Amino acid sequence: MENTPTNYKDIKGWGIDADPENDPTYPIKNRTDEEHKGYNWERPAQQPVDIEVLQSNERPNVTAVFGTSTPPSGLSGEIRRFAFKYSEGSYGHWLPLILADRINVYEGIIDDLSSGRVPNIFAERGWTAEWKYNREGFIKKALAGIVIGSFVVAALCYKNKSKSHFKK
Amino acid sequence: MLAMNYRGPFRVRLDQKPYPEIKHPNDAIIRVTRSCICGSDLHLYHGLVPDTRVGMTFGHEFVGVVEEIGESVQKLKVGDNVLVPFNIACGACAFCKQGLYGNCHESNSQATAVGGIFGYSHTAGGYDGGQAEYVRVPYADVGPTVIPEGMDPDDAVLLTDVVPTGYQAAEMAGIQKGDTVVIFGAGPIGIMAAKCCWLFGAGRVIVIDHLDYRLEFARNYANCEAYNFKSLEDPVLFIKKITDWLGADACIDAVGCEAAGSALQTITGRKMLLQAGSATALHWAINSVKKGGIVSIVGVYGPTGNLIPIGNVVNKGITIRANQASVKRLLPRLIDHVQAGRLDPKGLITHRIPLEEISEAYHIFSAKLDNCIKPVLIPPSAQR
Numbered sequence: 001m002e003n004t005p006t007n008y009k010d011i012k013g014w015g016i017d018a019d020p021e022n023d024p025t026y027p028i029k030n031r032t033d034e035e036h037k038g039y040n041w042e043r044p045a046q047q048p049v050d051i052e053v054l055q056s057n058e059r060p061n062v063t064a065v066f067g068t069s070t071p072p073s074g075l076s077g078e079i080r081r082f083a084f085k086y087s088e089g090s091y092g093h094w095l096p097l098i099l100a101d102r103i104n105v106y107e108g109i110i111d112d113l114s115s116g117r118v119p120n121i122f123a124e125r126g127w128t129a130e131w132k133y134n135r136e137g138f139i140k141k142a143l144a145g146i147v148i149g150s151f152v153v154a155a156l157c158y159k160n161k162s163k164s165h166f167k168k
Numbered sequence: 169m170l171a172m173n174y175r176g177p178f179r180v181r182l183d184q185k186p187y188p189e190i191k192h193p194n195d196a197i198i199r200v201t202r203s204c205i206c207g208s209d210l211h212l213y214h215g216l217v218p219d220t221r222v223g224m225t226f227g228h229e230f231v232g233v234v235e236e237i238g239e240s241v242q243k244l245k246v247g248d249n250v251l252v253p254f255n256i257a258c259g260a261c262a263f264c265k266q267g268l269y270g271n272c273h274e275s276n277s278q279a280t281a282v283g284g285i286f287g288y289s290h291t292a293g294g295y296d297g298g299q300a301e302y303v304r305v306p307y308a309d310v311g312p313t314v315i316p317e318g319m320d321p322d323d324a325v326l327l328t329d330v331v332p333t334g335y336q337a338a339e340m341a342g343i344q345k346g347d348t349v350v351i352f353g354a355g356p357i358g359i360m361a362a363k364c365c366w367l368f369g370a371g372r373v374i375v376i377d378h379l380d381y382r383l384e385f386a387r388n389y390a391n392c393e394a395y396n397f398k399s400l401e402d403p404v405l406f407i408k409k410i411t412d413w414l415g416a417d418a419c420i421d422a423v424g425c426e427a428a429g430s431a432l433q434t435i436t437g438r439k440m441l442l443q444a445g446s447a448t449a450l451h452w453a454i455n456s457v458k459k460g461g462i463v464s465i466v467g468v469y470g471p472t473g474n475l476i477p478i479g480n481v482v483n484k485g486i487t488i489r490a491n492q493a494s495v496k497r498l499l500p501r502l503i504d505h506v507q508a509g510r511l512d513p514k515g516l517i518t519h520r521i522p523l524e525e526i527s528e529a530y531h532i533f534s535a536k537l538d539n540c541i542k543p544v545l546i547p548p549s550a551q552r
Contacts, residue, residue, distance in 0.1 A: 126531025
């Protein structure tokens, strides 16, 4: 069945109770219904699109300005491109982006190493502040880490030993 | 130039990055003299905001000096001291024209649900932010505002986000004279919202959090009541009891997606990412407000969705109002409040930290060390 546009003003009773004074507060305090005219405002000059900008499929164009921080790259970039095939209302959009973010962390480490830089995870996590302001907590965390690490190493050694024993 | 560099959840460092370029005729380059770490930056830092890419520079609260302008910029000149609203707004689209500068349609290609925000992931436009020595500022004729003569830069930097967001939280709460307002969250925004509730005529302002030092700060700074929910068996029941069993006239969620207080919300929202963060504060706000009351949300949530008692919203006839603060719309009024001494933004600042110590600054704020309320970063070039 075809949807035929209706002249809504011909509908019996249309607008009979409309009360412009009853407009609620912000966010629509300064309502002008500008958007009823559609996407036809005079757009600002377009920033040259000289990098890859992923674009929501819920809009028809790249915005007049856009950020140029970190264009998509590598495996995470491929996943991000895939994500942008789906609308913002879809998990198909957001879940791949979250996955891409996690992969991107490892890509960052690989980038660091390939440029001859070993990331100082201790410093990047700001643990000197933890040592300065929460020494007791720091020591507890360190001890917990050592205990868990030792347990894991011991468990692995035990497993390897059992395997080699079984081979004999 | 020196700039903060995100390397993954809980990992940031300071690196040399290229000096920003003018990319658009209405761009400006700002030499940053103050920038803040916002509570919402911690959502990025904790890896909770999708499309947060390694290598990005965060920071949406900053002030500085105009270093360079594009050919079409008319309202700024080189050397102006400016404060820069956190939202990037064109001033020309249907939404900006209605004062919705936090919802600009010409600043974020990656998502329609949020306007462009400096240094806030690619979901908010992919702009590098102000936790750096220099930053590119688009639409320089729209957002940046020359700092009034005599205004302390520490006051000015908090006018870029904290004050407008706190004020708008109170504004959206539709406060009538004598109303009781409950604010969930005693971070900088919650404390500022508490302060602003009085400007709208509230009769009673109550702040709920779980950190005693923040509650003490809120009590002193905003002249409000403050309660630790850890000492309350049930915060919703507590609010019902102290409001003659009816509930608060308005509740404000000033926490967002990292709320504590519910194991279920924490595990599903913050640990397993099965929802867009933990919505405990919003849960409590909906359940604590009176029938027909208003819930105002300024806490930040991710885009995927959250478990909230929407049935109670319907059955209680609650109005929910929420938005990113429309900084440009509010600035004239807020500057007046600051100059008249009705608001004291810089009183929120507890830590002034060199930009070079960015990793420590994030950890201090994130782990709530040293009674931190609001950290401000000072770039080495700020003294030039």
